[in-house]
Each structure stands twice: as structure tokens, then as C-alpha cells.
Amino acid sequence: MGIQIAQKRWTMPMKNWSLTISQLAIFFEGMLDKALEL
Template structure:
């Protein structure tokens, strides 16, 4: 079943390999996402309930701002990755990053 699933979905899965390694690594690296989820779980696990959605969002906003102060590890080869992103996704970064 697993092999059949891979074969059926290979056109979607293989799209990843069309990009150079400078782009592939930031795409498949999930450590940053997992760190954010871990912070969110730490913030919410001791709370029983929230009076409304805004109170939850405020807690997460303040918590993530505080946690981001500790995130000092730079992404390896980020300059090269940004250059590659700007080539493969032309125009999508223009409003955010001046190249």
C-alpha cells in the first residue's frame, strides 16, 4: 500500500526536487515550526479555558514575542536561499525584501 501510494502521488512529491538545495532545505526544515508549536503548547497547557478567542490570541501573541527574543540562531545560507526564492518565485518578495 505504501509503495502504491508513493507511485500514485509521485508527480506531487517529485515537485520538491525541481528546486535547488538552497530552497529545499528551508522548505523541509520544520524545526522553527515545531519550536512555535512547543511554545504554544507550553502557554496553553495549564489554562483550563479562555473567556473568548481574543484572550487566547493575546496570550499567544505575548508568549511568541517573548520566545522570539531567544531565537538567535541564523538560518544557514539564508542569503543564497532568498536569491533562489526571488528567482523561482519572481515578484512575490518585492514588497518585503529589497534585493
């Protein structure tokens, strides 16, 4: 429930999100493909 409330208030994009998601995709190889449609 707390996450849902925070998600509604989230208005600014995350800094360096592309770098973060790239590193997560390497670390969790194959696991993020379906969730993020890379």
C-alpha cells in the same frame, strides 16, 4: 501563536540564508520584492 513563540526564541542566523533567499526570489519572481525590499 506557535510561530510568535518560536520567533522570540530564535537567536541563531540561518545557514546559507542568502542562497535560499536568492533562489526564492528567482522562483517567486516579483512577489518577494515588496516583502524583502531586494
